[in-house]
Amino acid sequence: MPRNHHCPGCYQTMDRSRCELKDHVYRCQFHPNRYLKIGAECPTYKVERISKERAELKEEKEKEKENPKKEVKPKKEPERKYGKW
Ligand SMILES: [Zn+2]
Ligand SMILES: [Zn+2]
Numbered sequence: 001m002p003r004n005h006h007c008p009g010c011y012q013t014m015d016r017s018r019c020e021l022k023d024h025v026y027r028c029q030f031h032p033n034r035y036l037k038i039g040a041e042c043p044t045y046k047v048e049r050i051s052k053e054r055a056e057l058k059e060e061k062e063k064e065k066e067n068p069k070k071e072v073k074p075k076k077e078p079e080r081k082y083g084k085w
Contacts, residue, residue: 008037 009024
């Protein structure tokens with residue numbers, strides 16, 4: 001981690017109290033010691049979120065494999081062939 005962290009809002013060495021007050025940065029709701037650019041998503045949280053979403057998606061797909069949705073197709077009456085009987 002760089003010691004002189006630069007503020008993404010004013011591009012100066014970040015002064016936590018000043019930059020936070022001026023809305024240059026916000027505190028990550030999951031990592032209170034981390035400051036993030038306004039509007040940016042915490043990269044750590046983003047990775048967690050994406051992997052969680054993927055896991056959920058995978059789970060859903062696996063459930064579908066176990067219980068495939070049965071397509072209900074209307075039964076067609078076999079067409080009668082005329083002439084050959
Ligand atoms: Zn700043
Ligand atoms: Zn975070």
